Amino acid sequence: xxxxxxxxxxxxxxxxxxxxxxxxxxxxxxxxxxxxxxxxxxxxxxxxxxxxxxxxxxxxxxxxxxxxxxxxxxxxxxxxxxxxxxxxxxxxxxxxxxxxxxxxxxxxxxxxxxxxxxxxxxxxxxxxxxxxxxxxxxxxxxxxxxxxxxxxxxxxxxxxxxxxxxxxxxxxxxxxxxxxxxxxxxxxxxxxxxxxxxxxxxxxxxxxxxxxxxxxxxxxxxxxxxxxxxxxxxxx
Amino acid sequence: xxxxxxxxxxxxxxxxxxxxxxxxxxxxxxxxxxxxxxxxxxxxxxxxxxxxxxxxxxxxxxxxxxxxxxxxxxxxxxxxxxxxxxxxxxxxxxxxxxxxxxxxxxxxxxxxxxxxxxxxxxxxxxxxxxxxxxxxxxxxxxxxxxxxxxxxxxxxxxxxxxxxxxxxxxxxxxxxxxxxxxxxxxxxxxxxxxxxxxxxxxxxxxxxxxxxxxxxxxxxxxxxxxxxxxxxxxxxxxxxxxxxxxxxxxxxxxxxxxxxxxxxxxxxxxxxxxxxxxxxxx
Numbered sequence: 001x002x003x004x005x006x007x008x009x010x011x012x013x014x015x016x017x018x019x020x021x022x023x024x025x026x027x028x029x030x031x032x033x034x035x036x037x038x039x040x041x042x043x044x045x046x047x048x049x050x051x052x053x054x055x056x057x058x059x060x061x062x063x064x065x066x067x068x069x070x071x072x073x074x075x076x077x078x079x080x081x082x083x084x085x086x087x088x089x090x091x092x093x094x095x096x097x098x099x100x101x102x103x104x105x106x107x108x109x110x111x112x113x114x115x116x117x118x119x120x121x122x123x124x125x126x127x128x129x130x131x132x133x134x135x136x137x138x139x140x141x142x143x144x145x146x147x148x149x150x151x152x153x154x155x156x157x158x159x160x161x162x163x164x165x166x167x168x169x170x171x172x173x174x175x176x177x178x179x180x181x182x183x184x185x186x187x188x189x190x191x192x193x194x195x196x197x198x199x200x201x202x203x204x205x206x207x208x209x210x211x212x213x214x215x216x217x218x219x220x221x222x223x224x225x226x227x228x229x230x231x232x233x234x235x236x
Numbered sequence: 237x238x239x240x241x242x243x244x245x246x247x248x249x250x251x252x253x254x255x256x257x258x259x260x261x262x263x264x265x266x267x268x269x270x271x272x273x274x275x276x277x278x279x280x281x282x283x284x285x286x287x288x289x290x291x292x293x294x295x296x297x298x299x300x301x302x303x304x305x306x307x308x309x310x311x312x313x314x315x316x317x318x319x320x321x322x323x324x325x326x327x328x329x330x331x332x333x334x335x336x337x338x339x340x341x342x343x344x345x346x347x348x349x350x351x352x353x354x355x356x357x358x359x360x361x362x363x364x365x366x367x368x369x370x371x372x373x374x375x376x377x378x379x380x381x382x383x384x385x386x387x388x389x390x391x392x393x394x395x396x397x398x399x400x401x402x403x404x405x406x407x408x409x410x411x412x413x414x415x416x417x418x419x420x421x422x423x424x425x426x427x428x429x430x431x432x433x434x435x436x437x438x439x440x441x442x443x444x445x446x447x448x449x450x451x452x453x454x455x456x457x458x459x460x461x462x463x464x465x466x467x468x469x470x471x472x473x474x475x476x477x478x479x480x481x482x483x484x485x486x487x488x489x490x491x492x493x494x495x496x497x498x499x500x501x502x503x504x505x506x507x508x509x510x511x512x513x514x515x516x517x518x
Contacts, residue, residue: 004339010427014333017326018349018398025395026352026360029367033359036366092263099260118267120499123456124473125492128480129270132277135484139273176267 037062081164085171092172093179100180101187115180123174130170134160275496278489295490305491308475313498315386315461315471316454319393323450326394327401328443332435334402335409352396353403361463364392368464378466385469392464393454400453401446408442448506452499 004011038058042049065071100111118126133139141157148155160166278296282289299305330349334342352360368374368388377385412435420430436443458473465474472495479488 001338002336004337007427011333011337011339014329014336018330018333018402021326021395021398022348022352025364025367025391027348029363030355030359032367032370033363095256095259096263099256102256114264114268117500118271120452120503121271121496122473122492122499124458124476125274125495126271128476128484128488128492129274131480131484132273133270139269173267173270176263 081168081171085168085175088168088172089176089179093176093183096176097180097183097187100184112181112184115177119177126174127170130166130173131161134166134169136161271496274489275493278486278493280486280489283486295486296494299487299490299494302487304470305475305479305487308470308472309491309495311386311469312455312472312495314383315389315393316451318383318386319390319397319454320447320451322390322394323397323454324401324443324447327398327446327450328405328439330398330402331405331409331442335406335412349399349402352399357396357457357459360392360396361460364395364460365463374466378468385466388464388466389461389469389471392460393457396457396460397450397453400449404446404449405439405442408439408445412438444506444509448503451502455495455499 035055036053038060039053039055040059040061042052042054044052096115100108100115103111131138135141136157136159138160140160145155145157277288279291279293280288281292281294334346334349339345365374373388377387379385416434416438417430420434421427425433456473458477461471462474462477465471470478472491476488476492479485
């Protein structure tokens with residue numbers, strides 16, 4: 001690595017556009033948001049203005065208001081929904097990542113492509129596609145109705161849209177592929193021979209025991225780090 | 237259980253367990269059913285799109301004649317292309333700078349560059365809306381000729397795309413042998429020639445991957461676009477959102493299918509472009 005002083009002109013040419021862009025269109029807007037968080041609506045001639053703001057004197061009213069029950073409840077809901085979605089992502093992504101690692105070599109690229117492909121498809125389109133699955137006349141309800149009809153039981157369509165179930169399912173559906181890739185990378189890198197001693201010395205020679213005692217601790221670092229990033233994604 | 241192993245099956249052959257196969261199949265099924273049905277039902281002749289009534293391409297014709305939808309789709313694609321080009325150039329420059337130079341407060345600078353990746357989209361959207369509004373940039377682009385009225389959205393998209401490009405390109409640069417650069421300079425090449433003839437060809441796979449990422453991120457973005465789009469500019473995700481609120485229609489399916497095909501073709505093309513270099517290195 002060179003010292004930046006050795007070729008200043010190259011350094012500045014490379015550094016300027018990105019830094020400038022970040023300052024102008026990221027840092028300044030965020031700073032603006034921060035400053036405004038201490039302000040309030042301006043009062044002109046005794047009337048509260050809709051368009052004008054007043055920053056002086058800076059006050060903490062907005063912050064105090066944000067601790068009101070309404071906002072706290074929404075924040076809390078965001079947190080538990082994303083935590084649950086992250087946990088479910090991990091539960092569904094793990095078998096997929098595991099399965100790809102132990103799949104025949106010629107199948108691996110195709111399977112990975114199948115996991116990545118939904119990532120390339122517009123998020124809104126994927127979410128929109130879920131409506132057709134979960135609405136009262138959606139595929140799930142139609143299938144269940146058909147099954148119930150076979151047995152001869154009256155079927156009341158389930159409400160699966162516009163509720164917490166739909167939100168959590170949607171989040172898992174959309175973010176699960178993000179979870180598979182890092183998990184796959186970690187499991188793939190894992191030295192298979194490290195699980196062989198466990199297999200030999202394990203009192204019970206069962207794969208399940210092996211998996212829990214040897215494989216999971218090795219991988220723990222990956223899901224934890226990834227859960228947190230997927231968590232951040234979910235919250236955004 | 238070891239006792240249940242079939243002959244010829246190793247204890248680590250998890251791929252052959254029936255329960256893993258079943259789970260695998262089920263999760264992939266869940267992943268693809270909505271997308272496949274979305275595409276299939278774009279050919280459905282039923283207006284409400286619930287029951288299959290027969291094959292038709294009327295929905296595509298209707299979507300094609302729907303000016304608002306086509307406008308939104310072109311806007312999205314134009315924004316994505318311009319934002320991708322700018323973001324790839326800036327991102328690559330930042331990546332080269334971070335990889336090549338040692339400078340004071342480098343750690344802080346790196347953290348600063350990664351901020352748009354971790355910050356919630358909604359915060360960035362609101363902040364940019366306020367900024368564009370207060371700086372007069374929002375009202376400046378209203379009533380300007382077509383591609384210029386998209387400039388605010390493009391600026392916002394570049395701002396959240398180029399840090400991703402920088403990350404991707406930088407991870408590619410880590411594998412670069414600096415002796416190649418030194419050799420090139422020893423043999424009389426200038427800084428500029430070394431850059432174009434040595435560094436850029438090496439970076440190419442990273443650049444393509446980064447550009448592809450930026451393109452999808454831009455095409456995909458709803459939240460930031462929703463806040464930064466002016467009164468007269470609409471992108472495809474924003475349009476779909478407003479249409480879905482009024483009800484599901486097969487037209488959206490048709491337009492979505494077109495967009496899916498575009499993204500898949502772009503991905504496959506980009507992968508094909510990358511492929512010869514990889515095989516050349518063996």
